[in-house]
Amino acid sequence: MASQYSSFPGMDDILPGEIEKWQWLEEKTRTAFACWGFNEIRTPLLEPTELFTRSIGETTDIVHKEMYTFKDRGDRNMTLRPEMTASVARAVIQNGLLKTNKFLKLFYTGAMFRAERPQAGRKRQFHQIGAELVNLTREDDPYYADWLIVRVLINFLDYLKIKNLKFRINDLTLINGEQAELVRSKLRKYFESHKSKLDPDSVYRLDKNVLRIFDSKIETTRALIRDVPWNDIAPFSEEFLKLNKLLQEGFEGNVSFEIDRTLVRGLDYYTGVVFEVASSTLGAQDALAGGGRYDRLYEELGSTSTPCTGFSIGMERLLMVLEKNNPTAQSQMSTKSIYFASIFPNDNHAAFLKTVGASRSLTESGFRVIVAEPSPKLGDHLKRASKLGASYTVIRGDQELTEKKWTVKNMMTGDQASIPEGGLLNYLMQNTKELELP
């Protein structure tokens, strides 16, 4: 507390005790995306500022008031990435990945930066899990990629056993596509004709960006939004309705489905189907994941036309939901937690190294291992082992050293066994089997 330096607002340390949850989530992420055939990609935290102004959109809030932008000593304009999609596109173009692959399935996890006022579920340095489908198209099914990306997202959240999710979907093809200007002017005209019922913020948005009116939380404005004559302004296509039917049928009970015409995402590059997943267990910042189709981004960045879709998930928010929703999910870890107690004299370094060697082979087999510093007091070791929630304690002292054995103590029952060197892994595998959840 009396520390001279502290981290910047909204940029938190992740400490031991908390980090295990992150590692657990990252592991699950790798497994889940591998199953769908996605490959991981990592890109730099810093990118040319213009990459984001061009892709996300000059007038969006993210670009004009939330980016960390500065010049380096070579006078280059650099920005800490506020999101990942533009970086992935840049990397794909720069490395010519589409020249050797017809399409790409990519996923990532990493830190993003936005200079917003911190709040529940909102940090300045935050972390996302995301996926992008690049150039994946099917002639017979123009919405195939949209279907797939949503399936991957819902499947992933289901894999983590997250409950009570609200899925919303919309189609921006007309709103952001070729006829964007026409649609927007129709919308403007509609709201203009009811100007007296609009709140002041929305009157301002009328000229600046009509679509942002949909964000309003004022009831009179919301009533107007509900009555927008969508069939005249931007009717849905047959294919989009078919996609919805297909998606809805695949959802299980814990995800609700809703078509939401007011779902207008804040990044300019979206051109088609967009979607969002919200959780009621979060606070005001309830969006857990969001994404959609962006078919013009690659052209915007100087490459050839490349249809894409993707999503990103807020890791902090995901962990918050997991905590409330599924507190037992991460507890599997402790059932395979092994404490190593070395009770030979402090100066027996060779014996200690042997302990570390044994702990490595256990770690490689998926055990969570705690190696304590050597101390002759077994009582202290056992006290710590039980405090740290170890299911087994492996004891090694002068007796074991001369007999070339490990003493293994079951912390639940108190039973002890003497295991020959080399038989430790097998013994623990056998005995922790039943503890594992299916």
Next chain:
RNA sequence: GUGGCCAUAGCUCAACUUGGUUAGAGCACAAGAUUGUGGAUCUUGGGGUUGCGGGUUCAAUUCCCGUUGGCCACCCCA
């Protein structure tokens, strides 16, 4: 960027309303009762410039102002 609430030990909080000797408790930490057998109990101990700066006062953790930070909401988004 705007607004509301808050700031005391590593953590959770007392004491502040009505200013008054060395700012307390629980948890956690350390040592011992117990030199190779844990979770309990008991004893003891370490730990604080009361976020920071200024003002009022004989006297400020307490009252006032500023500042920094935190939480929550707006805004926006994951």
